[in-house]
Amino acid sequence: MRPYECSRCGGLLDIGDGVCPRCAAPLGFALPLDDVLVLDGPDGDGWVRCAEHPSLGCTWVIRPDDGPRCESCRLTRTVPGDDDPRDHAHLVVIEQAKRRLVVQLRRIGLPIVDRAADPEAGLAFDLLSTRFEPVTIGHADGVITIDLAESDDAHREMLRAQLDEPYRTVLGHLRHEVGHYFWGVLIARAGRHEGFRALFGDERASYQDALDRHYAVGAPVGWQERWVSAYATMHPWEDWAETFAHYLHIRDTLDTAGAFGMSLAGPDEGTAVGAVAPSGDVDDESFWSVARDWTALATALNAVNRSMGHADLYPFALTPPVIEKLAYVHDLVRGAT
Known part of the structure; x- marks a missing residue:
């Protein structure tokens, strides 16, 4: 998630901020603009708070004709x-x-x-x-x-x-x-079953049998080579959902790193990857280059976590079969866009 800037004082903001932590200006996030607005300034004209602001602390704003609740709360x-x-x-x-x-x-x-x-x-x-x-x-x-x-x-x-x-x-x-x-949106309703099954397996297999087997015997030996998580081994639907979730993890974290201007370099010149690409630039890349940047960033973030005595921030490995599945999701998302 990229940072936003207070139009009054220039302080960094998050979509969850209801007031600016630097100047105390009242704030609201406008989804159509993808921006955090100062509500008592000119940018806030025509916007009102979501009706869930008092009860749930929703910080989003809407146009009066769209109300009373924001898109997320609806x-x-x-x-x-x-x-x-x-x-x-x-x-x-x-x-x-x-x-x-x-x-x-x-x-x-x-x-x-x-x-x-x-x-x-x-x-x-x-x-x-x-x-x-x-x-x-x-x-x-x-x-x-x-x-x-x-x-x-x-x-x-x-x-x-x-x-x-x-x-x-x-x-x-x-x-x-x-x-x-989104499996229903991108695969089922679009008739893309054949391509899906080539990578993830046949989703027509009994889900209940797969569930019972998974909790009885666990993931197969060597699952790390083909799946992003042990749970992904349970059924093709779960493999898709886990892969999709990791795709969102990766894109959002790269978006954040790129927005803050982070750049990475390995211990020697041959492993340098340069500036992290913001999420918007990912649309123009193959996912293999994205995976390269992500692997470097995740390695660095894991090392930072260990330095603080925490577990790895991203305790997963992206093998070539997993990256191929992520690339498939990436291509479908770009097609939907």
């Missing part, structure tokens, strides 16, 4: 009652992550159709609480279900350890599940 179909402050706090965190997802999808050109406008092909989010019933994170026919408890760090870390996962975040969940949605 995608939320179901939330629990507001009688539990823990659920409300978790909901705020998940909505923040969803807004980042929406910005990235718009920025790379993928279409987002509101399910309220198109019940057959639209996207919606059910954000549910385990206070009422067990919640399984997943996707079904355009509806993404998220367990609010996933925004609790302790709960999420417990599940990560139980499932032997190297990485588990709210934004990661959202990127994975929206990958299932």
Whole structure:
């Protein structure tokens, strides 16, 4: 996610900032402009805050005729009652992550159709609480279900350890599940099954059998050579969703690094990769060159994390078969754009 600049004081801003941390100007993010506006200045004329600003801290602004809720908040179909402050706090965190997802999808050109406008092909989010019933994170026919408890760090870390996962975040969940949605958009409805099956396998195989097998015996030996994660080995649909999520991870992180002017060089001249390309420039490149930059950046970021006593920021390896799948996603995204 690139940084934004306060038009009043020049301070760096994020889409989640409701006030400028330097000059305290009131701020709002305008998705159509992809910009953070100072609301009590001339740039803020004609914009109003999303109706969810008081309750969920939404920092987005809309045109009055588009209201009352912003594009991200409109995608939320179901939330629990507001009688539990823990659920409300978790909901705020998940909505923040969803807004980042929406910005990235718009920025790379993928279409987002509101399910309220198109019940057959639209996207919606059910954000549910385990206070009422067990919640399984997943996707079904355009509806993404998220367990609010996933925004609790302790709960999420417990599940990560139980499932032997190297990485588990709210934004990661959202990127994975929206990958299932875009499988329908980019593959199923476009009739691209043959090309998909050549790389990921036949999705017509029983999903339930694959699920039972995965949790009974785990990933096959040597899975690291062909899949980006152990969970990706479970079924072609999950391989696609995991690959799609990693594609979004990579593009957003490269976008951030490029926007801050980062450049990289290896320990010798032969491994220098130069300036990191911002996300917008990625559209003009093959994904193999993107993967080169990403490998160098991830190696550096992992080293920084280790220096701080943390686990690797990106604990995954991109082998040639994995990069080929990422390149396939990349080409489909560019085609959709």
